[in-house]
Every structure is written in structure tokens, then in C-alpha cells.
Amino acid sequence: MTEKTELQLLPPSLLARLERMELVSRKVFRGRLKGERRSKRKGQSVEFADFRNYVPGDDLRFVDWNLYARLDKLFLKLFLEEEDLHVYFLIDASPSMDFGEPTKFFAAKQVAAALGFVGMCRGDRVRLEFLGQENKTSPVLRGRSQLWRMLEFVETVQPNQVFRLTDAVKRFCLRNTGRGIVVLLSDLMDKTGYEPALRMLLGQQMDVFVLQILSPEEMQPDLSGDLKLVDCEDHDETEISVTSAVLKKYQQTLAAFVDQARRFCAQRGMVHLLARSDHGAEVIVGQYLRERGLVR
Numbered sequence: 001m002t003e004k005t006e007l008q009l010l011p012p013s014l015l016a017r018l019e020r021m022e023l024v025s026r027k028v029f030r031g032r033l034k035g036e037r038r039s040k041r042k043g044q045s046v047e048f049a050d051f052r053n054y055v056p057g058d059d060l061r062f063v064d065w066n067l068y069a070r071l072d073k074l075f076l077k078l079f080l081e082e083e084d085l086h087v088y089f090l091i092d093a094s095p096s097m098d099f100g101e102p103t104k105f106f107a108a109k110q111v112a113a114a115l116g117f118v119g120m121c122r123g124d125r126v127r128l129e130f131l132g133q134e135n136k137t138s139p140v141l142r143g144r145s146q147l148w149r150m151l152e153f154v155e156t157v158q159p160n161q162v163f164r165l166t167d168a169v170k171r172f173c174l175r176n177t178g179r180g181i182v183v184l185l186s187d188l189m190d191k192t193g194y195e196p197a198l199r200m201l202l203g204q205q206m207d208v209f210v211l212q213i214l215s216p217e218e219m220q221p222d223l224s225g226d227l228k229l230v231d232c233e234d235h236d237e238t239e240i241s242v243t244s245a246v247l248k249k250y251q252q253t254l255a256a257f258v259d260q261a262r263r264f265c266a267q268r269g270m271v272h273l274l275a276r277s278d279h280g281a282e283v284i285v286g287q288y289l290r291e292r293g294l295v296r
Contacts, residue, residue, distance in 0.1 A: 022122050023119050024296050086178045089185065093105070120150070125142055185211045188212050198210065
């Protein structure tokens with residue numbers, strides 16, 4: 001890993017900000033180990049949370065006998081339990097992501113690495129997976145000492161895999177049964193549709209965040225004249241004459257595509273966020289995702 005690569009992906013100034021953040025789940029998950037994260041679930045750790053009435057079958061070790069001596073009633077002491085959080089980042093590695101300046105793929109890698117570092121600093125179990133014909137998966141990463149390992153893994157993948165998003169997500173779901181947060185970073189440009197893939201993630205009972213990344217060139221194309229458009233994945237060709245009316249129709253179609261994805265996610269309890277590839281992780285993570293509740 002060269003110093004140049006490190007500074008491009010996660011500059012030191014960004015790392016300093018990320019160390020002060022924390023990933024937040026909207027759901028309550030049972031951790032496998034006692035970690036650094038406080039759960040909303042009541043447990044049996046050392047930090048007192050509340051009382052509740054004793055019911056037959058409760059563990060007598062947690063009865064507050066001092067309270068019983070004063071009130072002649074049995075109350076159970078409840079404690080905040082700590083749990084580790086599983087966080088998965090699914091990065092679209094299809095050729096369509098290799099577009100824009102900077103590319104959508106670079107933006108996806110940068111955001112995933114930034115959020116991954118946030119999770120590792122808080123003791124979460126972090127795993128990155130590049131979606132493709134053969135999904136490429138990192139080992140479980142935990143602790144800030146794993147930063148270099150994560151960056152080296154991220155730099156090994158190129159966006160040259162043509163695949164169906166549904167198939168790639170299905171492979172992920174079959175291999176990962178642990179519940180937690182899953183962040184999908186993709187342009188959602190799959191001719192077979194993205195909806196089945198999102199339904200699969202929802203079926204895993206995960207807290208799903210969909211980060212749809214588009215390039216400025218896609219959102220505001222600067223084109224004119226007679227052009228031949230070639231699909232970078234299936235090589236379909238279309239000849240068009242670009243006029244103001246055509247550009248207006250394109251903008252309307254793109255807006256409808258994004259709005260459909262947003263409504264699809266909202267109706268199913270998933271969070272959708274549109275981001276431009278040129279905004280960078282500092283804005284996307286520190287502002288947009290903070291506003292949507294993924295980080296604090």
C-alpha cells in the first residue's frame with residue numbers, strides 16, 4: 001500500500017473526523033460477544049438501567065432485596081447489555097460503476113472504507129464485499145489496527161464484472177446469516193431490475209441502507225449533436241441526436257428512476273440516499289449519512 005493510495009482513499013484529515021463517529025442501527029440485534037456498543041436490549045451487564053416487577057421464573061440473583069425490605073414487593077434489576085454489531089458493505093463492481101470523474105466506483109470504495117473505519121474503531125464486526133460474478137469478500141475486520149488490511153483489500157478490485165445484481169446479492173445472503181447493518185453502494189443500473197435484490201436483503205432482517213451513487217456527467221450531461229451510445233455492459237448501441245428536448249426528457253426519466261428507488265425503499269423501511277460521485281466521503285458520510293441516521 002503506497003502513501004499515495006492511502007491519501008487518495010482516506011486522507012489523514014478525514015480519518016481524524018471518522019474516529020469521532022459511530023455507526024447507528026435502527027434495529028436491536030443480539031451480539032455474539034460483549035463489545036463496545038451499548039444495546040437497547042436489557043441484559044445483565046454492570047450498568048444499571050431500570051426496575052420491573054418480578055414474575056415467577058425470573059433469576060433470583062437479580063432481585064433487589066433492599067427494595068424488597070422497604071416495600072415488601074419483589075423487583076428485578078435490569079441492566080444495559082453491550083453487544084457487537086455486524087456491518088456489511090456491498091459494493092457494486094459492475095462496469096457501469098467505472099464512469100465519471102471521479103468514478104462512481106471510487107466514490108463507493110471511499111465511502112465503504114470510511115464507514116468501515118468508523119465501525120472498526122467502535123469494535124464492530126466489519127466486512128466488505130464486492131459484488132460480481134464471483135463476489136470478492138474481505139475477512140471480518142475489527143479494531144482500528146485493521147485499517148491497512150482493509151485498504152489493501154479495497155485496492156485489489158476493479159469494476160469489470162458483468163453480473164445481475166439479484167444473483168450477487170443472493171450469493172451474499174446465502175453466505176451471511178448474521179443480522180446487522182448492510183449498506184449497498186450501487187448506481188442501481190441493472191436492466192433486470194434492482195427490486196428483487198433489495199427484497200432479499202430485507203428478508204435477512206437486516207437494517208438496510210441503499211446509497212445510490214451517480215456521476216455528475218450522468219446527472220447533468222454536457223452533450224450535443226449526433227451520437228452513438230454504447231452500453232458498457234452488454235454493448236447495445238443506440239444512435240441519437242441530442243437536442244434540448246432530448247436532454248429535458250432524459251432529466252425527467254432519471255428523476256423518475258431515482259424517485260422510484262426512493263419510494264421503493266421508503267415503503268419497506270429501508271433508507272435510500274442519492275449521492276454524487278464528486279462529493280467525496282467527507283460530505284457523504286459526515287453530512288448526508290449523518291442526517292439519515294447511519295452515523296452520529
